[in-house]
Amino acid sequence: MRSRLLLSLLAPLVAIAFALGLAAVVLLAVDVDPVEAVGSMLDFAAQPASVVSILNRAIPLYISAIAVAVGFKMNLFNIGVEGQYLLAAVIAAWVGAQFSIWAPLHVLAILLVAAAIGAGYSGIAGVLRVRRGVSEVISTIMLNFIAVGLTAWLLSEHFRERIPGDLNIKTPEIPATGWIPNANWLLEIFGLRPPNNSELQGFIFGAALLGVIYYLLVWRTRFGYELRASGISASAARVAGVESGRMIVRAMLISGAFAGLVGMSPLLGFFHQYTGTFPVQLGFNGIAVALLGRNHPVGMALGAVLFGFLERSSQILDLEGIPKEIVTIITGVIVLAVVVAYEVVSRVVQRRTIQAAARAAEARPVPQEAAV
Amino acid sequence: MVHQHFMLADNLTVTENIVLGAEPTRGMVIDLGEARRRITQLADQYGLDIDPDELVEELTVGERQRVEILKVLYRGARILILDEPTAVLVPQEVEELFASMRELTQRGVTIIFISHKLDEVLEVADRITVLRGGRTVDTVLPGEVTARQLAELMVGSELPTPEVGEPTVTDRLELQIESVTVHGPDGRVVLDDVSLSVYGGEVVGIAGVEGNGQTPLIEAIMGLRPISSGVLRIGGEDATGWPTRRIRDAGVGLIPEDRTTQALLLPAPLWENVMLGHHWNPPFAKGMWVDREGAVRRTEEVIASFDVRTPGPDVPALALSGGNQQKLVVGREMLAQPRVLIAAHPTRGIDVGAQAAVWDQIREARRSGLAVLLVSADLEELIGLSDRLFVIYRGRLVAEVDPATVTAEELGSYMTGAKVG
Structure with a gap:
């Protein structure tokens, strides 16, 4: 068992080493010293302001990865996290701005609205798959286009707050009772003093909680067992009395509910309103993080932080005269390398377990009287 | 081709x-x-x-x-x-x-x-070669043989003697299907007006060349395929149209015909495989949660009682040999204490030792009052285990034969449609 754990850690490490090696080749090709480049990235990332920025980027990415992973666990590809979180964010931002109640309840109400919108929108793809046989890959991609248009239309036509002289398109600001306080004290425990204007978003605890919920749901509940069983073998699950249609709809609803929460950290912790500058692409990057973390709650957390690090530290490369697109290339290579490395490692593991089982079968004496 | x-x-x-x-x-x-x-x-x-x-x-x-x-x-x-x-x-x-x-x-x-349709072979062929179990049995000319003789060649003339022992049949009617008709996805009739009852303590065998309606029969009983007309009763209760889970809860266990795609989650550990199909009941579940300890305990029980050779309950199912996988499946269904067991090709593709063990388990279950419906293509298995034996051909039960007295020629004739009961 311990060697298996070791091997599963080996896969991402080998992959990252491989990706860095490849990146070094790319950097050398454009006449940059790779050691120096990585050194300055690491130096920059170690600054308190960078730590805050990396974690703030990692929070929504992590939740997005969870949303994707719920689907992956039963071979469903929810490509629609992007659309689900944008739509959820704009509607939750508007609803949250309409009232002000006791702070924890206000925040909770906004989160519930976002989760419900995400679930409902993702549920469309689930129902289409079950009732009409439409591949969820295609329907969620199409629903992304619709969501982007819908979000823009809602924002400009219905939710927009018109202030004379202000040309920004944005929803009204959520009252302070709907804000999530920052978690800078967490950094101070670790002896980091964040600069004045930077705040670690308090939803980092929400993300951690969602990670725990994801783990319990998928690995500890009967629902999670049926989800994984359907993913491993849909036919065996069916024979065992798992109704596949119902499972698909439920999985899409849960995946969508997680997706709805993706935008909540930046919305309630930083922007406090939906604006044109609200972060996009979190849904698509979540797919990569889920792949990188192998759908594992801890693996995806590490993956999300790695993505946050690469995004943040790419900013310093520009200052050093290195094209920062190099980071995008490294990111892609890492994900590809992890997928390949994991495949190779899992084959090695599989061969070892089969050999071990064969040895165990031989070691036992000839069959005794079969007894009930 | x-x-x-x-x-x-x-x-x-x-x-x-x-x-x-x-x-x-x-x-x-x-x-x-x-x-x-x-x-x-x-x-x-x-x-x-x-x-x-x-x-x-x-x-x-x-x-x-x-x-x-x-x-x-x-x-x-x-x-x-x-x-x-x-x-x-x-x-x-x-x-x-x-x-x-x-x-x-x-x-x-x-x-x-x-083809396995003898009349067609006799009509169209210039020369006929009979294969059985991957070997050439004989080559004959269509003018020189009758359909019956061909049938005998196909099934083999030596039939084993039944060894079920004393009848243990009770008067508890556990599984009954009445005039059940099932349609395939293309609308063709795949199971045609089939009636069958299985009492506690007896093994009812279904013989037939594969593809003559065995799979639709099993799927109809398990609630995996809609019944177009007719009635399914489990323990006297009308179970027509029940979902699979309810049928399993009513006490129907299944040894599926395809071990790797229907019975097991190959990359999952053994204890998750032992749960499969029973995972909503104790000892596998506590409310909405999976009870790992309970599942592992039950798995150890299966491993010990059914002689599954494995390093432990945590290894993935794919690490086991076919015979050990099958013993695990049989053990999982038996320990759930069903009232009816549907055994589809229970010893296909496994070694002789495991085959004998599975047969012993089925005989033992019969003695303890289980109603068993045995669907198989292995005549030795059918005659060795069945109390009553039916032949299925083109979706119909065409004959009931006595496993103690039936001849190979007779059985082969029914199975290939050369003789209609």
Whole structure:
């Protein structure tokens, strides 16, 4: 068992080493010293302001990865996290701005609205798959286009707050009772003093909680067992009395509910309103993080932080005269390398377990009287 | 080779399907005119009437088969292998196919015609070779044998003697199906007005050549396929239309016919496999949670009582040999204490030792009052275990035979349709 754990850690490490090696080749090709480049990235990332920025980027990415992973666990590809979180964010931002109640309840109400919108929108793809046989890959991609248009239309036509002289398109600001306080004290425990204007978003605890919920749901509940069983073998699950249609709809609803929460950290912790500058692409990057973390709650957390690090530290490369697109290339290579490395490692593991089982079968004496 | 299941692209024309992979070209363009000319010529030559410009999705089954044959001829084949070509045809289309086959052989084409329908073989073949268990049994001429003699060759003349021991049958009617009819996805009748009852403490066997309705029968009982008409009763209760989970909860256990795709989650640990199909009940579940300890304990019980050779309950199922996997499946169903056990090909593809163990388990379960429906293609297994034995042919139960007295010839005749009960 311990060697298996070791091997599963080996896969991402080998992959990252491989990706860095490849990146070094790319950097050398454009006449940059790779050691120096990585050194300055690491130096920059170690600054308190960078730590805050990396974690703030990692929070929504992590939740997005969870949303994707719920689907992956039963071979469903929810490509629609992007659309689900944008739509959820704009509607939750508007609803949250309409009232002000006791702070924890206000925040909770906004989160519930976002989760419900995400679930409902993702549920469309689930129902289409079950009732009409439409591949969820295609329907969620199409629903992304619709969501982007819908979000823009809602924002400009219905939710927009018109202030004379202000040309920004944005929803009204959520009252302070709907804000999530920052978690800078967490950094101070670790002896980091964040600069004045930077705040670690308090939803980092929400993300951690969602990670725990994801783990319990998928690995500890009967629902999670049926989800994984359907993913491993849909036919065996069916024979065992798992109704596949119902499972698909439920999985899409849960995946969508997680997706709805993706935008909540930046919305309630930083922007406090939906604006044109609200972060996009979190849904698509979540797919990569889920792949990188192998759908594992801890693996995806590490993956999300790695993505946050690469995004943040790419900013310093520009200052050093290195094209920062190099980071995008490294990111892609890492994900590809992890997928390949994991495949190779899992084959090695599989061969070892089969050999071990064969040895165990031989070691036992000839069959005794079969007894009930 | 002409496959039993057609390998055609529905949205292409007959011509495009036939030339696929061997397109005549002019530069970089497919020369469809040339292709059509050659196909028409072939079709005329061999009397295979077909419109080369029709879309395949518009064709009847018989016409599609002609396209498959033309596809092979187009590539210059002189030997045709037809695998169960009549299985999908209506009688009139069968006649047309036979006419084409005679035309082809007259023009020097060799045809290998694979079928288990004796009347067809006798009608169309010049020479008949009987295979059994991967060996050639005999080669005969159709004029010199009767359908009955062929049937005996197919089944083997030596039937084992039953060894079930004292009858243990009770008067508890556990499983009953009454006039059940089931339709396939294409609308054809796959199970036709079948009635059957299984009492506690008896093993009822279903013999038949595969593909004659065994799978629809099992799926109908398990709630995996809708019953078009008729009634399914479990322990006296009307269970028609129940979902699979409710049928399992009513006490029906299943040893599925395909171990790797229907019975097991291969990459998952053994204890998760032992849960499968019972995972909503104790000891596998506590409310909405999975009870790992309970599942592992039950798995250890299965491993010990059913002699599953494994390093432990945590290894993935794919690490076990087929025999050990099957013992795990049998053990999981038995320890759930069902009232009815559906055993489909329970010893297929496993070693002799595991086979004997599984047979012992079924006999033991019968003694303790379980109602067993045994579906198998292994006559030794059927005669060795069954109290009563039915033969299924083309979706109907065509005969009930006594496993103690039935002869190979009789059984073979029913199984191949040479004799109707």
